[in-house]
Amino acid sequence: xxxxxxxxxxxxxxxxxxxxxxxxxxxxxxxxxxxxxxxxxxxxxxxxxxxxxxxxxxxxxxxxxxxxxxxxxxxxxxxxxxxxxxxxxxxxxxxxxxxxxxxxxxxxxxxxxxxxxxxxxxxxxxxxxxxxxxxxxxxxxxxxxxxxxxxxxxxxxxxxxxxxxxxxxxxxxxxxxxxxxxxxxxxxxxxxxxxxxxxxxxxxxxxxxxxxxxxxxxxxxxxxxxxxxxxxxxxxxxxxxxxxxxxxxxxxxxxxxxxxxxxxxxxxxxxxxxxxxxxxxxxxxxxxxxxxxxxxxxxxxxxxxxxxxxxxxxxxxxxxxxxxxxxxxxxxxxxxxxxxxxxxxxxxxxxxxxxxxxxxx
Numbered sequence: 001x002x003x004x005x006x007x008x009x010x011x012x013x014x015x016x017x018x019x020x021x022x023x024x025x026x027x028x029x030x031x032x033x034x035x036x037x038x039x040x041x042x043x044x045x046x047x048x049x050x051x052x053x054x055x056x057x058x059x060x061x062x063x064x065x066x067x068x069x070x071x072x073x074x075x076x077x078x079x080x081x082x083x084x085x086x087x088x089x090x091x092x093x094x095x096x097x098x099x100x101x102x103x104x105x106x107x108x109x110x111x112x113x114x115x116x117x118x119x120x121x122x123x124x125x126x127x128x129x130x131x132x133x134x135x136x137x138x139x140x141x142x143x144x145x146x147x148x149x150x151x152x153x154x155x156x157x158x159x160x161x162x163x164x165x166x167x168x169x170x171x172x173x174x175x176x177x178x179x180x181x182x183x184x185x186x187x188x189x190x191x192x193x194x195x196x197x198x199x200x201x202x203x204x205x206x207x208x209x210x211x212x213x214x215x216x217x218x219x220x221x222x223x224x225x226x227x228x229x230x231x232x233x234x235x236x237x238x239x240x241x242x243x244x245x246x247x248x249x250x251x252x253x254x255x256x257x258x259x260x261x262x263x264x265x266x267x268x269x270x271x272x273x274x275x276x277x278x279x280x281x282x283x284x285x286x287x288x289x290x291x292x293x294x295x296x297x298x299x300x301x302x303x304x305x306x307x308x309x310x311x312x313x314x315x316x317x318x319x320x321x322x323x324x325x326x327x328x329x330x331x332x333x334x335x336x337x338x339x340x341x342x343x344x345x346x347x348x349x350x351x352x353x354x355x356x357x358x359x360x361x
Contacts, residue, residue, distance in 0.1 A: 010057035010070065018071075022062065029058040042316040043219040045227050116244030117143065117235030123248055125218060127255035131287055131312045133220035137213050138248070143235040146208045149199035151236060153206040159197035163188035207236055216248055221263065221314025224252040257285070263320025264311045270329035271295065284324055286310040293324060301328040 011018050014028040032054045034040070041047035060066045123138055145151035154160040162168040166185035170192040173183075184190040198204035214233055222228075227249050234244025259266040269284065279297035283290050284307065293305055304325045311320025334342070 008057075010061050013053050013057040014061065016061075020061075022064075025058065025061045029054060029062070033058075040317075042314065043222055043226065043228075045229055114237060115241050116237040118244045118247060119234040120247045120249065122251060123216065123218075124251045124253065126253050127258065127260075128287065129218065130222050130224075130250070130252040131220065133218055133222075133315065135215060135217045137215055140212050140214055140246070141209060142212055143207045144210050144212075145236045146199060146202035146206055148201035149206065151206045152193070152195075153199055153202065153204040154193075154195045155197040155199050157199075160193045160195045163192055163194050166192065168192040214246065218250060219315040221312050221317070222250050222252070223260070223262075224250070226250045258287070260312065263314055263317070265320065265322045266325065267322060268325045268327065271299070271301075271326050273328055273330060276301070276326070276328050284322075286322055287312070295326070299326060301326065 011020070014020075014025060014032065016024055016028050020028075033051065036047045036051040036054065038044075038048050038051060060070050119140070119142060121138060121140060123136060125134055125136070146153075148157075149155065150157040152160060163170075163185060165187040166172050170185055170188065170190040171183065172185050185192075188194050195204055199206075202208055214230070216228065216230065218228065227247050230246040230248065232243045233246035237243050257267060265287070267284070269282070271280075271282075274280075275282065275295055276299045277297065279299070280295045281292050282295060284293045286307070287310075291307060291310065293307065302325065304323050307322040307324060309319050310322035313319035331338070
């Protein structure tokens with residue numbers, strides 16, 4: 001049984017009612033699992049997080065025994081847990097104590113040992129690097145285990161003894177009527193050991209601050225604001241607890257020509273009047289190469305052409321498309337002769353044939 005069941009609504013996670021049948025739960029899980037599976041959403045941390053949440057919800061609600069226990073715990077938490085041992089507990093209080101419930105639910109706590117701190121940092125990459133993927137190195141000033149005491153906080157990593165009060169478990173039991181609670185040992189503060197002589201280097205903290213260079217592999221297709229989680233690259237955990245994570249938020253620089261919409265690219269291209277009127281074939285740049293785009297005769301300004309597969313190709317997924325929007329760029333420095341030819345064309349072929357005539361019909 002998980003200690004954080006009280007804070008999680010597994011029914012809402014799967015989008016089913018509390019009276020849903022086992023078949024309905026399985027069906028909801030399969031649908032959400034397909035949509036958020038990491039193999040289908042590489043580099044998408046939100047999809048990965050969602051997949052873990054729905055997997056956890058399915059493992060509980062799909063098991064009759066676990067579902068019954070979950071419903072009982074949620075019901076007791078919502079009622080405030082009043083009446084036991086003359087005490088009443090609100091939901092927040094119960095959430096704090098839930099991790100220490102032992103005898104009644106049959107799970108142990110972490111002995112007060114905390115996971116390391118989660119760090120956050122930012123990196124800036126170019127538009128092309130975001131499209132193709134890149135491996136970069138970021139400098140980080142972080143907390144690490146003290147090498148002098150090997151993270152124990154004791155002189156030379158040896159000047160400590162097992163706590164006699166909790167026998168090294170980091171917890172002591174406290175009976176509260178029907179329930180037996182485990183609480184952090186006050187003698188060793190949940191560490192399980194008592195320091196006899198403090199480490200001079202870290203002053204018994206067990207940690208030090210160092211500069212570190214960390215490699216970050218940015219997958220192809222990341223977008224602005226994407227967060228990459230590097231597990232175990234954050235702050236050090238207490239003895240026996242895992243290190244924290246490092247969250248790297250990616251900022252993508254804008255491109256000189258291309259704009260982005262998910263995996264698709266948008267490019268605006270000017271056309272000469274003659275190219276639009278008579279038709280032509282023009283060279284169009286993509287992220288990797290140049291392609292030829294055929295412009296039909298009579299192409300209006302603002303028309304958009306689609307070049308399939310020439311957008312961004314996210315890692316493990318099909319590439320997007322390139323959308324080319326054309327606009328007519330009129331000449332600005334006409335010679336006297338050119339101007340005269342255009343006036344003759346206007347007088348001969350455009351007299352009374354304005355494209356705005358429909359506005360007055």
